[in-house]
Amino acid sequence: MGVELIVSISRLGGFSFYGSASSRKPISSQRLRHFMSVRLTEDSPVDEIVARFLSLDQVDSVESVEIGSNCSREGKSRDHQLGFMITFADRKKLKMFLVSEDRATFLSSIEPYVSDEFVFDFESGVVG
Numbered sequence: 001m002g003v004e005l006i007v008s009i010s011r012l013g014g015f016s017f018y019g020s021a022s023s024r025k026p027i028s029s030q031r032l033r034h035f036m037s038v039r040l041t042e043d044s045p046v047d048e049i050v051a052r053f054l055s056l057d058q059v060d061s062v063e064s065v066e067i068g069s070n071c072s073r074e075g076k077s078r079d080h081q082l083g084f085m086i087t088f089a090d091r092k093k094l095k096m097f098l099v100s101e102d103r104a105t106f107l108s109s110i111e112p113y114v115s116d117e118f119v120f121d122f123e124s125g126v127v128g
Contacts, residue, residue, distance in 0.1 A: 030123050030124055030125050030126055031063065031087050031088065031089065031123070031124045032087070032088040032089070032090060032091055032093070032094050032121065032122075032123050032124075033085055033086070033087055033088075033121065033122050033123075033124060034085065034086045034087075034088065034094060034097070034119070034121050035083065035084070035085045035119065035120045035121070035122070036083070036084045036085075036117060036118065036119045036120075037070070037077075037080040037082065037083045037084070037117065037118045038080055038081065038082050038084075038110070038114045038116070038117045038118075039078060039079050039080045039081060039114070039115045039116040039117070040081050040082065040113050040114060040115065041112075041113050041114075041115055043113070044113035045113070046082075048109075049082070049109075049110050049113065050067060050082075052106050052109055052110070053065065053067055053084055053106065054067065055102075055106075056086065056102060056103070056106060059097060059100060059102045059103075060096075061088060061093040061094070061096040061097045061100070062086055062087075062088065062093075062097060063086075063087040063088055063089055063093075064086070064087045065084070065085070065086050065087075066084070066085045066086075066087075067082065067083065067084050067085075068082070068083050069081060069082060069083075070082070070083065078116060078118070079116075080116065080117075080118065094121065
């Protein structure tokens with residue numbers, strides 16, 4: 001399962017820009033990140049799951065999406081195979097996404113193939 005993709009990310013002069021080419025805009029250093037990792041069943045259509053996740057990049061409240069296969073050698077991954085991360089400009093955008101039809105559709109499409117999941121939200125650079 002060699003999935004290793006980064007979507008909508010480019011570096012220019014020390015500033016991070018996210019979004020589609022026509023709507024790129026700088027975002028603050030304290031971005032809100034929504035991370036999810038999953039353990040998939042053996043019959044999972046991985047390519048389909050990846051394509052459905054990447055389509056979330058088109059949702060208005062989403063700044064960027066990233067997906068990748070587990071490559072940890074620490075033995076603490078709980079056999080999770082994929083990690084998904086979505087970046088938002090602020091908590092309001094995350095809240096909009098969490099109740100969106102796009103998110104609900106994605107989650108219901110992968111639910112039959114997920115045997116375990118882990119979700120973690122964090123603000124980049126904020127501790128405490």
